[in-house]
Amino acid sequence: MTPETGLEALVAAAVALVGQRRRVVLGIAGAPGSGKSTLAEALVDGVAAREGDGWVAHVPMDGFHLADAQLDRLGARSRKGVPDTFDADGYAHLLRRITAEPDSWVYAPGFERTLEQPLAASMVVPPSARLVVTEGNYLLLAEAxxxxxxxxxxxxxxxxxxxxxxxxxxxxxxxxxxxxxxAAEAWVARNDDPNATVVAAAASRADRIVVNGPEGWSFGAVR
Structure with a gap:
């Protein structure tokens, strides 16, 4: 049998991560623009094709952006996207529910890119899901x-x-x-580039490195 390579290898590893457990959550971290969402969606599609649609679910961290009303209250709208402009505690609580309540329908907020606002309960993890894929910039930060x-x-x-x-x-x-x-260039320079530096500094805490290369996805060496 030909060994699985590229995305197939990543899908196989994600499925194997579940094993005999009722449900697990796989996190995808990386700097802004690295391809986290693209990889998460590809994994979900690949796992669904292999195990069935209900076997896998996708819950991005983006739904835990603070809404503009809260950013305005904090005077932080110009810093939107940095670590302290997310409800990290709410995100942790949701992940706990996903793992602790596998037989429940667990609703989760999504994020509307056009509005740049979170949307309550726009996503759901069904009881059939054995694997849940989540992605976000700050999953590896060494902050409580x-x-x-x-x-x-x-x-x-x-x-x-x-x-x-x-x-x-x-x-x-x-x-x-x-x-x-x-304005886009200025935003990247002021917000996204500093965030990328913070995120990259935590890369050594990852379990696996995934290379988003010209020939597709592949596992790399952990730094």
Whole structure:
């Protein structure tokens, strides 16, 4: 039999992570624009094709962005996306419910990119789900509130790749969702680049490294 490679290998590893357990949560971490969401969606699709649609669910961390009303209250809207502009405790609590209540329908907030606002209960984890994939920038941060979330994850995989491409994707994303090109460049320089530095510093805490390369996805060596 030909060994599984690329995305197939990642899907196989995600399925194997569940084993005989009722449910596990796999975390995907990485810098802004690294491809976390793309990988999470590819994994969910690949696992669903292999095990069935109800066997896997996807719950991004983005639903725990603080809404603009709270950012305004805190004077933090210009820093939107940095670690303290998320409800990390709420995220940890949700992950705990997902693992502790496998026979319940567990609702989760989503995030509307056009509005750039969280949406309550727009996602759900069904009782049939054995694997739940979540992704976010800060899953590996060495801060108590983020470590509470990390404690609920069976593994965390860190996505890495070409830095210039990652940054250009970020600028394109901001433009696609309404920013002028100059404003998008400024936002990346002021917010996303510093966040990327913080996130990269925690990469050594990952269980596995996933390389987002020109030939697709592959496992790399843990740093």
């Amino acid at each position: 509130r983020w470590e509470r979330a990390r404690a609920e994850l069976a593994e965390v995989w860190f996505v890495t790749g070409d830095e210039e491409l990652r940054r250009s994707r970020l600028v394109e994303r901001h433009v696609a969702f309404g920013k002028e090109p100059e």
